Amino acid sequence: MGMSIPQCLGQLHIRKGVVGLATGAGFIYLLYKAIKAGIKCQPPLCTTSPICIARLAIERERHGRDSGELRRLLNSLECKQDEYAKSMILHSITRCVYLLEAEASACTTDDIALVGSMLDDKDNSVKIQALNTLKAFSGIRKFRLKVQEHSIKVLELIASIWDSELHISGLRLLNNLPLPDYVHPQLRRVMPALMEILQSDYILAQVQAIRLLSYLAQKNDLVYDILNCQSTQPGSLLFEVLVFAERLSEGRNSPHYRAVKWHYNEQSLHEALFGDESRLADRLLALVIHPEEEVQIQACKVIVSLQCSQDVGVRPSVCQPSRSYFNSGE
Numbered sequence: 404m405g406m407s408i409p410q411c412l413g414q415l416h417i418r419k420g421v422v423g424l425a426t427g428a429g430f431i432y433l434l435y436k437a438i439k440a441g442i443k444c445q446p447p448l449c450t451t452s453p454i455c456i457a458r459l460a461i462e463r464e465r466h467g468r469d470s471g472e473l474r475r476l477l478n479s480l481e482c483k484q485d486e487y488a489k490s491m492i493l494h495s496i497t498r499c500v501y502l503l504e505a506e507a508s509a510c511t512t513d514d515i516a517l518v519g520s521m522l523d524d525k526d527n528s529v530k531i532q533a534l535n536t537l538k539a540f541s542g543i544r545k546f547r548l549k550v551q552e553h554s555i556k557v558l559e560l561i562a563s564i565w566d567s568e569l570h571i572s573g574l575r576l577l578n579n580l581p582l583p584d585y586v587h588p589q590l591r592r593v594m595p596a597l598m599e600i601l602q603s604d605y606i607l608a609q610v611q612a613i614r615l616l617s618y619l620a621q622k623n624d625l626v627y628d629i630l631n632c633q634s635t636q637p638g639s640l641l642f643e644v645l646v647f648a649e650r651l652s653e654g655r656n657s658p659h660y661r662a663v664k665w666h667y668n669e670q671s672l673h674e675a676l677f678g679d680e681s682r683l684a685d686r687l688l689a690l691v692i693h694p695e696e697e698v699q700i701q702a703c704k705v706i707v708s709l710q711c712s713q714d715v716g717v718r719p720s721v722c723q724p725s726r727s728y729f730n731s732g733e
Contacts, residue, residue: 473499473506477514486526493521493532500539508543515540515549522556527566534560534572541579551580558589562596567605574600574611578618590619591628645690645701648676648683652708677709684709 476496484492496518500507518540521533534557541550554577561573582590600612619625654660655677667673676683683705690702 469506470503473503480517486529489521490528490532493536497536497539512549515546519553522553527569530560531569531572534576538576538579551583554580554582554586555589558593562593567608570600570608571611574615578611578614587625590625594628642698642701645705649705649708652705656711
């Protein structure tokens, strides 16, 4: 196995004297056997392309064999490598974890610790690939707690390094883990960075930041920190959210929208903002004393719009558009 056709021919020891004897049908028969043997010889599998990694996975599933590819990569990561090599090795490990499930499950917590140590590398590309690898391992149940141990380090990276790719990889990892209570103090410190990401121009990072904040909003001891968080553009994000809420409220009060009887899911945005159990108006009252005037005004607009939506069915003419109400100077 592992020989090319010339190598197979070489093993037949076809020397000059033998060729002289093997004439006619005998020579043709020997040549046939050499070609047939060469066709059966398979070249060694490469280990650097996605196609080859996929082939390893298929072979493992078909024959139940351990390719040894993942272990080889992890062993090479322990050796001294330059930043580019470490980055490429980690990238290959990530692919292997996803494709070679049995081999990934056979890894140890020491392997997770080895990958986690790459988060301290001075090169951001190595950090990013290590985050991706940890996320891959976090999909295996028995490694989740070990990967979770790196949560504080991941939060520190997100808060201290302004790199959109690092933010995306770090937040994806955090969103794939249950975050224990002991990381809450670090989460409080990273809130301003999350707000900065929300106001950045990187959509994928914004989506991941919103997912994390939505998850954290379910933690009672973090709600105040989220609501009280400021960034380098204080109030701008809050103002945009309030504008969004006002426009939704005005839209649902329009004759065109009210002409249809709509049915909403219990977990819908409508129920959260405008449902019978919503306390949005009460919570908006706290923003009337917000330090930024535009937030105060927008909060009042939303409150008035919510009141209009309650009265529109009984007294359609009682509410005027919020724009004219505030433009009058009241």
